[in-house]
Amino acid sequence: MTPYNQIDSNKRKTWAVMFLFVVLVTLIGYIFGQISGYGNSFVVFALVFSTFSSVSSYYFSDSLVLAISGAKKVDKSVSPQIYRAVENLCIGAGISIPQIYLIEDTAINAFATGRDPKHAAVVFTTGCLTRLEDEELEGVAAHELSHIKNFDSRLMVIVVILVGSVTLLADFMARSFMFRGRSRDDNKANGIIMLIGLLLIILSPLIAILIQLAISRNREHLADASGALLTRYPQGLANALEKIAADKELLEVANKATAHLYISNPLKNQKDSVSWFANLFNTHPPIGDRIARLRSM
Amino acid sequence: MTTVLLVFAIIAIVAVAIWLTYNTLIVAKTRVQESWSGIDVQLKRRFDLIPNLVETVKGYAKHEKEIFENVSKARAAMLGAKTPNEKASADNMLSGTLKSLFAIAENYPELKASENFKELQDELSDTENKIAYSRQFYNGNVLDYNTKIRIFPTVLIANLLKFEEEQFFKADESEREEVKVKF
Numbered sequence: 001m002t003p004y005n006q007i008d009s010n011k012r013k014t015w016a017v018m019f020l021f022v023v024l025v026t027l028i029g030y031i032f033g034q035i036s037g038y039g040n041s042f043v044v045f046a047l048v049f050s051t052f053s054s055v056s057s058y059y060f061s062d063s064l065v066l067a068i069s070g071a072k073k074v075d076k077s078v079s080p081q082i083y084r085a086v087e088n089l090c091i092g093a094g095i096s097i098p099q100i101y102l103i104e105d106t107a108i109n110a111f112a113t114g115r116d117p118k119h120a121a122v123v124f125t126t127g128c129l130t131r132l133e134d135e136e137l138e139g140v141a142a143h144e145l146s147h148i149k150n151f152d153s154r155l156m157v158i159v160v161i162l163v164g165s166v167t168l169l170a171d172f173m174a175r176s177f178m179f180r181g182r183s184r185d186d187n188k189a190n191g192i193i194m195l196i197g198l199l200l201i202i203l204s205p206l207i208a209i210l211i212q213l214a215i216s217r218n219r220e221h222l223a224d225a226s227g228a229l230l231t232r233y234p235q236g237l238a239n240a241l242e243k244i245a246a247d248k249e250l251l252e253v254a255n256k257a258t259a260h261l262y263i264s265n266p267l268k269n270q271k272d273s274v275s276w277f278a279n280l281f282n283t284h285p286p287i288g289d290r291i292a293r294l295r296s297m
Numbered sequence: 298m299t300t301v302l303l304v305f306a307i308i309a310i311v312a313v314a315i316w317l318t319y320n321t322l323i324v325a326k327t328r329v330q331e332s333w334s335g336i337d338v339q340l341k342r343r344f345d346l347i348p349n350l351v352e353t354v355k356g357y358a359k360h361e362k363e364i365f366e367n368v369s370k371a372r373a374a375m376l377g378a379k380t381p382n383e384k385a386s387a388d389n390m391l392s393g394t395l396k397s398l399f400a401i402a403e404n405y406p407e408l409k410a411s412e413n414f415k416e417l418q419d420e421l422s423d424t425e426n427k428i429a430y431s432r433q434f435y436n437g438n439v440l441d442y443n444t445k446i447r448i449f450p451t452v453l454i455a456n457l458l459k460f461e462e463e464q465f466f467k468a469d470e471s472e473r474e475e476v477k478v479k480f
Contacts, residue, residue: 084423091335092430094438232433 006222010151014158018054021162025050035195057161062113062121065157065261069111069253071101071123082129085138086122089145092230098122098148107249108132108240111261112144112153120148125251132240139237142227143263150226152219156261217285224290228297238294245287318454325442329463332435333381336466339431340375340388343424347372347395350417354398357408361401367394381464388428389468395421432466439463 029046033039057064076083082100090097098112098120106127114120122144128137147153228234244264254266264287351365371391378387399418402408409415443462446455 084426088423088426088430091339091427092433094332094335094434230433 006150006152006219010155014058014151014155017155017158017162018058021054021166022047022050025166053162053165057158057165058115061157061161062115062119062153065113065160065258066101066121066123068258069103069123071103071121074100074102079129081134082124082137082141085134085141086145089138089142089230093145093149095145095149098145100124102126102129103251103253105251105253106130107251107266108244108247109251109254109266110140110144110263111258112147113157113261114148115154115157116151117148120153122148127249132243133236135231135233135236136240136243138231139227139233140240140263142230143223143237144227146223146226146230147219150219150223152223160258160261220285220290221293224294225297228294234294234297238291241287241291241294245291314450315454315457318451319458322442322445322451322455322458322460325438325445326460326463328438329435329442332431332438335431336384336428336435339424339428340384343391343421343428344372344375346417346420346424347391350395350398350414350421353411353414353417354402354408357405357411358401364394364398364401368398370394381466385467392425429468432468436465439465 026043026047029049030040030043032046033042074082079100079102082102086100087097095117098114098117099122101121101123103109103123103125105125107125108127108131110122110124110128112120112122122141124137124140128140132140147156224237227237231237241264251262251266254262259266347368351368354361355365368391371387371394375384375387375391378384402414445451446460446462
């Protein structure tokens with residue numbers, strides 16, 4: 001797949017994800033309304049809620065993710081090294097310079113976000129600045145800029161927010177069933193618990209599909225390759241990935257929803273995250289595989 | 298009657314084909330021109346940094362007259378260059394003379410220690426990186442455009458409408474680094 005196909009497919013998928021989200025939440029709202037006896041008023045609530053979160057995630061998800069990650073905006077005077085690297089790569093890629101953010105953390109990681117190249121941000125941990133050589137940092141920055149250029153960042157960040165709100169909604173409905181369940185007889189309560197199970201069964205493949213849409217492994221490989229094409233030095237990114245792989249430190253501000261944004265899994269798959277749900281987020285191709293591909297370029 | 302209709306249909310199809318092709322070619326050509334201005338900005342920036350640099354070096358190394366002359370010659374050549382080819386060779390000449398200027402600076406520890414000199418050196422090497430990156434972007438666009446006008450059937454329309462190949466901005470042979478990228 002070339003970057004050009006990737007851009008079209010990403011834009012299509014973004015609309016598909018937003019549309020699917022509205023349809024599904026409304027459908028679930030309808031079912032919930034019928035069963036719980038709230039009636040059709042709940043459909044309206046679900047429709048408004050889903051449309052609102054879809055549209056607002058398109059415009060505001062990047063700021064939200066930046067806020068969740070505790071990233072602070074920097075300019076040329078604060079960190080000339082990173083500013084120059086990003087500026088030069090943007091000249092090479094022919095895109096406008098994104099805003100640059102730093103996360104105070106000694107772990108090495110980075111991600112890109114934004115709905116298009118004109119409204120984009122790249123985020124680095126301070127560990128990137130202190131522990132990577134210039135050409136390694138450039139490799140990482142080129143990988144992130146490729147995500148922006150290919151419109152990967154738009155799709156990925158919208159999925160973060162929509163998956164987050166589906167989880168929130170499911171949680172809300174489950175609690176509401178539980179609350180109502182207490183006042184009824186046991187028989188009814190059993191049926192309700194089964195229903196919650198059913199809802200989760202409906203929801204989980206949806207969540208899985210959304211995530212897989214956002215983070216096919218090809219996306220990472222493609223960003224690696226386009227990044228290498230931009231710097232003309234694949235070894236830079238390969239060395240950086242090696243350092244990241246050797247690093248056992250976790251990134252504190254990352255959570256399961258934002259994990260797939262990062263250049264390399266910030267959770268490092270520690271023991272407690274290896275549940276079936278966490279496996280859905282095991283989104284990055286094996287780092288050794290990526291290094292091997294870069295080395296062979 | 299049918300033949301007349303057929304002829305009209307063919308003329309209409311050809312006209313639409315020419316129209317669409319013309320538009321794509323214009324877009325590609327505009328991209329080339331736009332990315333060329335990107336290189337120009339960086340070349341201009343470097344051009345403006347040089348007098349400052351020469352003055353600073355002169356302050357510590359008055360006797361190296363020959364090198365100053367070479368730098369100002371190369372700078373003048375830059376001013377005269379118009380086409381990408383000319384600019385590329387003038388730029389390479391300038392890079393060469395600047396290299397020898399910096400080599401001379403090695404012999405003057407006071408010059409090397411001067412804050413002003415260090416700053417200029419930083420600025421220049423940053424500008425050189427930027428020239429390299431804008432050259433890469435420009436050459437990518439030229440490649441795209443040149444390929445378009447050489448591909449059949451576009452080549453017929455391109456010849457008809459007098460679209461000509463654009464020049465690449467060539468790097469100095471010694472600077473070139475080959476990297477193969479496989480997808």
